[in-house]
Amino acid sequence: MKILKTAAAAAVFVLAAQGAYAGATFDAVKAKGYVQCGVNTGLGGFSAPDDKGVWKGLDVDMCRAVAAAMFGDAGKFRLTPTTPQQRFTALQSGEIDILTRNTTQTLARDASLGLIGAGVNYYDGQGFIVTKKLGVKSAKELNGATVCVQPGTTTELNLADFFRANKMTFKPVVIEKMDEVVGAYASGRCDAYTTDISGLAATRATQLPNPDDHIILPEVISKEPLGPMVRQGDDQWLVLVRWALFAMIEAEELGVTSANVDEMLKSENPNIKRLLGVTPGMGKNLGVDEKWAYNIIKQVGNYGESFERNVGKGSPLKLERGVNALWTQGGLMYAWPVR
Amino acid sequence: MSSVSESLPPPTTATGPVAWVRDKLFSSPLNTVLTLLSVWLLLMTLPPLVEWGLINAHFTAATSAECRASPGACWAFIGQKYRFILFGIYPYDEQWRPLLAAIILTSLIVVSCMRRFWKPRLVGIWAVGLTLVGILMWGGVFGLTYVENTNWGGLPLTLILATFGVAFAFPLGVLLALGRRSRMPAIKTICVVYIELIRGVPLISLLFMSSVMLPLFLPEGFTIDKLLRAQIAIIMFAAAYIAEVVRGGLQAIPKGQYEGADSLGLSYWQKMGLVILPQALKIVIPPMVSLFIAVFKDTSLVVIIGIFDLMNATKTSLVDPAWRGFSIEAYLFISAIYFVFCYSMSKYSQQLEKQLATGHKR
Numbered sequence: 001m002k003i004l005k006t007a008a009a010a011a012v013f014v015l016a017a018q019g020a021y022a023g024a025t026f027d028a029v030k031a032k033g034y035v036q037c038g039v040n041t042g043l044g045g046f047s048a049p050d051d052k053g054v055w056k057g058l059d060v061d062m063c064r065a066v067a068a069a070m071f072g073d074a075g076k077f078r079l080t081p082t083t084p085q086q087r088f089t090a091l092q093s094g095e096i097d098i099l100t101r102n103t104t105q106t107l108a109r110d111a112s113l114g115l116i117g118a119g120v121n122y123y124d125g126q127g128f129i130v131t132k133k134l135g136v137k138s139a140k141e142l143n144g145a146t147v148c149v150q151p152g153t154t155t156e157l158n159l160a161d162f163f164r165a166n167k168m169t170f171k172p173v174v175i176e177k178m179d180e181v182v183g184a185y186a187s188g189r190c191d192a193y194t195t196d197i198s199g200l201a202a203t204r205a206t207q208l209p210n211p212d213d214h215i216i217l218p219e220v221i222s223k224e225p226l227g228p229m230v231r232q233g234d235d236q237w238l239v240l241v242r243w244a245l246f247a248m249i250e251a252e253e254l255g256v257t258s259a260n261v262d263e264m265l266k267s268e269n270p271n272i273k274r275l276l277g278v279t280p281g282m283g284k285n286l287g288v289d290e291k292w293a294y295n296i297i298k299q300v301g302n303y304g305e306s307f308e309r310n311v312g313k314g315s316p317l318k319l320e321r322g323v324n325a326l327w328t329q330g331g332l333m334y335a336w337p338v339r
Numbered sequence: 340m341s342s343v344s345e346s347l348p349p350p351t352t353a354t355g356p357v358a359w360v361r362d363k364l365f366s367s368p369l370n371t372v373l374t375l376l377s378v379w380l381l382l383m384t385l386p387p388l389v390e391w392g393l394i395n396a397h398f399t400a401a402t403s404a405e406c407r408a409s410p411g412a413c414w415a416f417i418g419q420k421y422r423f424i425l426f427g428i429y430p431y432d433e434q435w436r437p438l439l440a441a442i443i444l445t446s447l448i449v450v451s452c453m454r455r456f457w458k459p460r461l462v463g464i465w466a467v468g469l470t471l472v473g474i475l476m477w478g479g480v481f482g483l484t485y486v487e488n489t490n491w492g493g494l495p496l497t498l499i500l501a502t503f504g505v506a507f508a509f510p511l512g513v514l515l516a517l518g519r520r521s522r523m524p525a526i527k528t529i530c531v532v533y534i535e536l537i538r539g540v541p542l543i544s545l546l547f548m549s550s551v552m553l554p555l556f557l558p559e560g561f562t563i564d565k566l567l568r569a570q571i572a573i574i575m576f577a578a579a580y581i582a583e584v585v586r587g588g589l590q591a592i593p594k595g596q597y598e599g600a601d602s603l604g605l606s607y608w609q610k611m612g613l614v615i616l617p618q619a620l621k622i623v624i625p626p627m628v629s630l631f632i633a634v635f636k637d638t639s640l641v642v643i644i645g646i647f648d649l650m651n652a653t654k655t656s657l658v659d660p661a662w663r664g665f666s667i668e669a670y671l672f673i674s675a676i677y678f679v680f681c682y683s684m685s686k687y688s689q690q691l692e693k694q695l696a697t698g699h700k701r
Contacts, residue, residue: 041645042655043658044658045660049423049428050659051420051659052422053426053490079489080565083643086644089552089555092554092555179664179666202660205660206660207664
């Protein structure tokens with residue numbers, strides 16, 4: 001018993017020591033010359049290696065943006081593929097500098113892991129897909145339905161919560177493998193299939209034989225704001241990551257793209273001048289080169305470009321911008337002003 | 340004098356295909372029923388399989404949509420992805436390096452399997468071979484670009500994990516087995532605790548410990564390489580099992596052998612090395628090889644800590660949105676690879692048993 005207590009105390013001490021570690025990430029990253037990012041081991045559109053083993057996706061672009069801001073070279077990054085179980089430990093222990101792994105920002109994660117969210121680069125949420133033949137227009141009409149779902153605490157939990165809250169019943173068909181669960185839905189074993197809406201859209205576009213026969217119901221039953229996370233304690237690093245993301249969003253709002261960024265250097269718009277470092281100051285505040293945002297936009301692109309290339313129209317996933325559109329177009333993407 | 344009459348051929352009912360069929364397939368009512376059942380099963384399963392895998396299959400297709408148009412297998416998927424499956428995220432233009440490394444590793448193993456190479460210089464051959472593999476995989480010298488081991492993947496990685504796993508676990512396991520039978524209480528206790536502790540937990544939990552717990556206990560900024568951690572976990576795990584297999588062999592050696600060696604005045608290590616272990620290890624070839632096969636396949640568990648071995652590379656190739664949903668083809672492809680390696684090991688062990696048989700066999 002005593003041994004157990006000592007071990008527990010030691011564990012608490014080691015975990016607590018993580019929080020005390022402060023200020024060094026920014027300098028350490030600068031010294032080693034590259035950013036180490038934790039990514040998903042394979043999620044199409046967010047972070048996955050292509051045929052040639054080159055990592056691509058929205059989360060990989062986030063990592064490249066930070067590298068571009070820090071070093072002026074979007075290629076100065078290394079990736080560590082992480083599993084859901086490993087991801088927070090990898091960040092806590094210093095194995096990685098940023099976690100860009102489609103991680104949902106929640107209160108518990110922000111407050112109790114010694115980590116902190118640096119922003120949101122994709123707003124996701126759980127939804128339902130059904131066949132048009134079913135004649136259902138809303139998830140509230142799914143009473144008594146058979147629902148295909150992958151095991152995993154939040155997805156299953158949200159599903160049960162939603163049905164309980166609406167006083168409806170459902171029969172879950174729980175299947176672990178992605179291909180099999182989609183197969184079960186496609187073969188009609190379930191009336192509906194539930195997962196994050198980005199996943200539903202991707203499934204409809206790439207795996208169902210007749211995409212037009214299926215509709216994604218309008219209800220979003222959970223909020224899944226996905227974004228980069230960093231360790232608590234180095235605020236300079238947090239600020240840099242946050243503003244690398246904001247720079248991409250701001251650039252889209254200002255109409256600055258990777259194609260026209262050089263012309264935009266001559267722009268008279270004071271917002272653009274500040275963003276691109278023509279009016280100096282912002283880079284100095286962040287502790288990086290004044291061309292930080294220029295380098296991000298030139299080498300990675302603005303948020304819209306990254307979105308379309310990885311998950312939007314230019315990708316096999318063909319996701320709509322939806323809530324991920326700019327706030328000026330009815331979405332949630334809103335960068336704080338660069339000034 | 341009587342001339343030797345020409346010998347008559349045996350009756351046709353005793354030789355030839357008809358007799359063979361009667362003898363092997365229809366020798367009793369039960370066998371007849373079993374034969375018919377087997378034929379029926381083959382008729383039910385083979386034609387659809389051939390239709391799916393060959394007749395309706397797509398061997399070349401530019402996009403997955405072409406594949407989906409017909410119900411057959413989509414081997415074009417393998418054509419598109421085989422380099423990723425075999426080499427993972429290793430830089431594409433440099434993939435001749437892991438290919439060569441895999442060939443060198445395989446040849447090293449094959450050479451070590453031939454008895455005429457069982458000489459001290461085998462150690463030298465391995466040293467040279469492994470240096471070459473290291474140079475090829477890491478690079479950084481002779482104009483080869485440096486490739487971090489986090490970018491290694493696919494078949495070479497599986498081979499590396501399995502080869503080093505077995506190569507280091509085997510001597511460790513033998514020592515543990517000897518230690519467990521030692522009369523010295525401290526050594527015996529350490530060995531028993533180690534073996535029982537490791538055997539008491541699944542490999543997955545060891546891998547988790549090494550990749551999730553260990554980093555938290557190390558000082559900040561000091562990280563042990565992820566691949567090395569997994570490799571050590573595999574070695575520790577395999578060693579515990581090898582120890583118990585070897586102990587079984589040690590117990591099968593009659594007491595007279597130990598006493599005979601003692602009466603010759605051999606020291607402990609001479610006794611074990613020259614008399615006991617050669618006999619004991621020979622006895623345990625079959626369970627040892629099944630253990631090696633298990634270790635080879637268990638390396639695929641590194642999937643859970645995000646290392647791109649053959650299995651994980653395959654799983655990752657399946658998430659490409661442009662080529663989703665061809666998991667059967669992909670898994671059949673790597674099953675074939677795993678099968679070739681495991682079956683060769685099994686065949687070799689049978690051969691080795693025959694060569695080393697010196698009358699113990701009953």
